[in-house]
Amino acid sequence: MATLSDVAKLAGVSTATVSKVLSNTPYFTEETRLKVERAIKELNYSPNLPARALASGRTEIIAVVFPYIYDPLFTDPFVLHMLQGIEAVCHERGYNLLLSTPRLTFEGPDDLYLRLLRSHYLDGMIALDNVPLASVSEPARQRDIPCITIGYHATHHYVRTDDHGGGMQAMQHILDLGHRQIGIISVSDSLNIALNHRLTGMRSAAEARGLNYDAFPTAQGDFSVDSGMAEAAALLAQHPDLTALVCLNDRMAMGAIQYIRSLGKRVPEDISVIGYDDIPTAAGFATPLTTIFNQAPTSGQVAAQLLFDLIEGKPVQSVVLPTQLVSRASTAPVSRES
Amino acid sequence: MATLSDVAKLAGVSTATVSKVLSNTPYFTEETRLKVERAIKELNYSPNLPARALASGRTEIIAVVFPYIYDPLFTDPFVLHMLQGIEAVCHERGYNLLLSTPRLTFEGPDDLYLRLLRSHYLDGMIALDNVPLASVSEPARQRDIPCITIGYHATHHYVRTDDHGGGMQAMQHILDLGHRQIGIISVSDSLNIALNHRLTGMRSAAEARGLNYDAFPTAQGDFSVDSGMAEAAALLAQHPDLTALVCLNDRMAMGAIQYIRSLGKRVPEDISVIGYDDIPTAAGFATPLTTIFNQAPTSGQVAAQLLFDLIEGKPVQSVVLPTQLVSRASTAPVSRES
DNA sequence: TCCTTATAGTTAAGCGCTTAACTATTCGAT
DNA sequence: ATCGAATAGTTAAGCGCTTAACTATAAGGA
Structure with missing residues (x-):
């Protein structure tokens, strides 16, 4: 050659x-x-790109980092959706994408990941970084690798969606429909910081109506469809009077709907269900899902654009993208006779 | 440093x-x-990995190549599932994954991809390669890059699932349940070679029972949920007597089910539906989907293992993985009164 | 006319690592 | 005792590219 x-x-x-x-x-x-x-x-x-990288220090490689934890990373359409935005910008710029999926421990990300950070292979990185256990973008910042964080483990150079506002909109929507017997399906607060912000938004919306948020029964799933079913079962067993379920992601919402259906009840006539994220199957679900759109492809795309600005030495502002209620067929006004 | x-x-x-x-x-x-x-x-x-790559010719980077065509790549859970198997093996071996998504034209894959092949950045690659328009693994073979093909664009060094056998099982299952008024939702034969094999398997199973396969009405979607709905609508409008739909992937099957439900009909009581792939939401779908499991994570994992054998100069055999009927709740014996 | 800057192309050092070839010593077999 | 092979560590060339510093010429302004 x-x-x-x-x-x-x-x-x-x-x-x-x-x-x-x-x-x-x-x-x-x-x-x-x-x-x-x-x-x-x-x-x-x-x-020869290794030779060029050695001589110039530039590699034309961007790392995209998704921590490998909780619900298996590879079943989350949210991840693919975000990757889509990143890929489009990088392809346009002629950069290659290196996919890194560090395992997290109490000591931080695994050694393969840390060695990648020290490898001189990366012009920059975009890290999805919301797991409380450890940050994957902080080690990159410590090594002066240009890094955009999608999430909350950053004080600057980040892209986020307005999780607090999204939580408020979800709760406001359910309250506007007249519901007051409301169950919440969340996840452990050790899994994802973004969801804590959604919860505080929901609390704000409830308390703004003079409601006691802590009186709402809550269950903790793990993002998966199955856990949505299981936690809906638990909630409805203990609180058969619930007329609405607010789920912190779409897949748990879908699981909840399946469980409700299996009881012979109707969604939304008997129980309304709202999800979060607006994953691609949300619209096309048997009952098109009311949800909060959180702009996964846009946040990927914006993160990539910010990264190239950072690489080129341009000033970079952090971005908070708005969330938006997408009202479909899984929520309806509370029924009078319940 | x-x-x-x-x-x-x-x-x-x-x-x-x-x-x-x-x-x-x-x-x-x-x-x-x-x-x-x-x-x-x-x-x-x-x-410093660029320096090491220059001196030794070894990079510790594997490219994973998914052609960017048809139904957006980033909405297909099949892709994530396959990536999961690849990632597990590469992580264990301490290799980094470079994700490449070449756009295809009549002339072949795009220039960014071809430049990647000539970049000396790759120790090897795994390519999902089933689009008739062009091969992404052939250019790699021409450059002596160790390459395992997942799919049909290869005469050696490939991993496939038994699509022909999977098609046969799908058709046999429906026929065993007594169905004879059968609609087929496929895709254009310019989209994916694997699906052609599924269709020939279906044909074999039908003709083995003395049935005229060509008499079965067929519609062509594009893998998406929406297209499944649309093509089910078209089929059932023209053939209201159908008692079964065989769909060439799960998402079109889910779309078909949604459409059928929207007519007020029941799945499987009124119409049985079978899909293909067994994507993660198939089991948890409102009606758990009968489908053909095609081992996406296993094919990813096997492909990665074969690639490391190839890189290490070991002899490599191609692998055809079996497919397997997964009978759930979306198919049932044909109703007598229809 | 003269001087400074710009243009055009070349030479060669060095980026960081691998590894062939080297020097020196040790060890085992005859 | 001798000789050949193994062991231990070192020197230095080179992988392919970038780019600073160089040489030579041209152009523009004072």
């Missing part, structure tokens, strides 16, 4: 000149450029 | 000795090893 030196020989110039033409930096004549480009084409030359 | 040279100075040996200790190649004494390891720890040294 051809090297820069081969191209230089064929074009009749030095390797430095070929390098200048490739990077379009001063100086060379148009005639020289054409000679070099002709040689590149004839030899089907591509730069 | 420390280099090998810094480690050598602190340990009082040469850089060659440090390199021998790191790679555990002859010769060095145990005393020398301890001195080097102590220096590595004290300096928090990690190898």
Whole structure:
């Protein structure tokens, strides 16, 4: 496979000149450029990127980091959705995406991940970073790797959606429909900081109506469909009078709906259910799911754009994206006879 | 950040000795090893991987290639499922995963992808490769990059599931339940070679029972839930007597079920529906979906294991994984009064 | 006319690591 | 005792590219 030196020989110039033409930096004549480009084409030359990385310190690789914890990472359509936004920007910029899925312990991310951070392979990274246990973006910041955090483990250079506002909208929607017997399906507060913000938003909305939020029965799932079913079962066993369930993600909402159906009850006629995230199957679900849209592809795309600004030394502001109620068929006014 | 040279100075040996200790190649004494390891720890040294790649030709990077075509890649849980198997093996081997999503045209994969192939960044690759339009693994084979193909664009070094057998099982299941008024929801044969094999398997099973397969009405979706709904609508409008739908993936099956429900009909009492793939939401769907399990995580994992064998120069056999009927609640014997 | 800056291209050092070839010593077999 | 192979560690070349510093010429302003 051809090297820069081969191209230089064929074009009749030095390797430095070929390098200048490739990077379009001063100086060379148009005639020289054409000679070099002709040689590149004839030899089907591509730069050896390890050599370039060693010489220049630039790799054209971006790491996308998803901590490997809780509900298996690889069953969450939210992850794919976010990746979609990131991939689109990186492809446009000609960068390669390196996918990293560090396991987290009390001591922090695993060693393979830390070695990646020290490897000199990364021009930058985008990290989904909401697990209370440990931060994956903090070790990158400590090593001066340009890093955009999607989530809460950052004081600057982050993209978030307005989880607090989303929680408020979810609760307000249910309250506006007249519901007061409300169950909440959440997750352990050791799983995801974003969900804590959703909960505080929900609390704000309830207390603004003079309601005792702590009186709402709560169950903790683990994001999965199955856990949504199980926790709906537990909640409704103990509180058969509930007329609404607020679920902190769509998959638990779908599980809850399945369980409710299995009781012979109707959604939303007998019990309303609202989810969160607006994953791709939410709209097309048997009962199209009322949910909070949290802009997964947009946050991926915005994070990538901010990262390239950071890499290029431009000033970067953090971004909080708005959330938005998407009212579909799984919620309805509370029935008068219940 | 420390280099090998810094480690050598602190340990009082040469850089060659440090390199021998790191790679555990002859010769060095145990005393020398301890001195080097102590220096590595004290300096928090990690190898500069571009430099190592340039010197040794080895990068510890595997590319995972998913062609970016048809139903958006990032809404297919099948992709995440397969990635899960690949990631597990690569993480265990200490390799990094580079995600590549080439756009395909008549001329082949896009230029960013081809440049990646020539970049010297890859120790090997795993390519999902079933789009008739162009192969993504063929350019890699032409460049002698160790490559395992998941799919049909390969004559060797591939992992496949038994799509033909899976198609047969799907059709046999429906026929065993007594159905003869059968609709088929497939996709354009320009989208995915694997589905053509499923169709030929279905044909085989039908013709083995003396049935005229071509008499079965067929519709073409695009893998998505929405297309499943739309094509079910079209089929049932033209053939209201259908008692079964065979769908070539789960998401179209889910869409079909939603449509059928919207007519006020029951699944499976009025119409049976079978899907294919067994994506994570198939089991937990409102009507747990009868489907064909095609081992996405296993094929990812097996592909990764074969790739490391290939990289290490071991002989590699191609693998065809069995498919398996998973009978759940969306299929039932044909009703007598229909 | 002269001087400074810009243009054009080249030479060569170095990025950090691997490893072949080297020097020196030790060990085992004859 | 001798010789060949193994052991231990070192020197230094080179992987392929970037780019600082260089040489040479041209151009523009005072």
